[in-house]
Amino acid sequence: MSRPVDALLDYLRAEEAQGRESVYLDEEAKELLREFHRRAREKKTPVKKPAAAVAARMSSKEEPARTRVVEPVASISVSGDSAAEKIESLKQQAMNWAPAKALGTLRETMVFSTGNPEAELMLVGEAPGYQEERQQQPFVGPAGQKLDGILKAMGLDRGEVYISNIVKFRPSMPKQTTNNRKPTPEEMASCMSFVREEVRIVKPKCIVALGATAAEGLLGLTGAVGKMRGSWHEFEGIPTKVTYHPAYLLHGNAGLKDKRMIWEDMLAVMEKLELEISEKQRGFFLPK
Structure with a gap:
């Protein structure tokens, strides 16, 4: 609670x-x-x-x-016996979460989480985008496909991990179609109580913050991801690694060096999870 x-x-x-x-x-x-x-x-x-x-x-x-008027944050009540039931109870409350709705800057469709509610690895992004809103699942667009590829290289799939976002609604824009924007600090703060409860329910061995905005929401960090990713941080007592958002790899100028940086972060995560790492995996994206 x-x-x-x-x-x-x-x-x-x-x-x-x-x-x-x-x-x-x-x-x-x-x-x-x-x-x-x-x-x-x-x-x-x-x-x-x-x-x-x-x-x-x-x-x-x-x-x-x-x-300066700030909407008081309501309390969350977690119900259910299993982790899946508890996550479902959070999802039901998030649909009409007054502190988020009161901002007037978020869209109506709620996108909560996907994956295993008892996973050892939890990945957190910033907010749902156009594709995520349509399918009501986080990370299902082009960036989600990149994330699936990263997980596959780790020997995992999205059904084995828990994937969520800081903000549970797509940030709105005037005349919005497929365009997206990053959430504001107020929008992130309005949903952070849910993220904390998710962590307490899932009890992951480690968390990955995907991108600078997720790192800002989870850890209060600002600045370049390059300066955050070199060390482990902590959220709710859980070791937390910051890495680039998978969308970073969709940029036209993303090369082998960029892929290797993200992969080195994932190797550190695999070591933290005590997953077996092959020599082939260790050599991914190294110059030949």
Whole structure:
């Protein structure tokens, strides 16, 4: 079950992702935080509203608190006995998730996840695109075909892994047809409670963040993927590797070096999962 404080954390991560280093607290927000702290010290069960209410009353220093309105994040209730049943309960709640709907910047069709809800490997992208919205599954377009090829080279298929996105709805644009855009920090924050619950249910051995936007949403990192991919990070206590989005390989200038960088990241993932790696696999995309 999502913690009340997650609402506050999601809001602060969204603000940090936009480059803000401080937030303004009015007196009511300060009192709510004090109450939250008192309850934690007394080991009482905290009420559901304080953290979300604090987030709703925060603002950046540049804006008066009264002009900065953040929709309080509702709590998620996980039901079911098996991992599959629990993921299905999340999916049903995500369809009409008020914090995401209230933004008014996301489309109506929900795209949740696919694959094995008890997988050792979880892959996370940024948001569904045109093809994903049509088929209501993540990574089914050209980038998804590239991802399938990467998994095949690892000796896996999409049915053995768990694939999801930070945002569960396609970001909207004026006169939108097949064109897509990256989600905003606010859009990512609105759905992060689901991503946390997915991780807690699946319990993967490791996570792969596919692209800079996924790394921003999961880890609060900004900048070039090239600077993120060299080391392991952590999300919800799970080792997390950042690599390029499979769409990167669709660019006309993507060459052998680019393929090798992604493959080196996947070799590190295979080692983390203790998968057998052949000499042939180790040599993929090396100059001959």
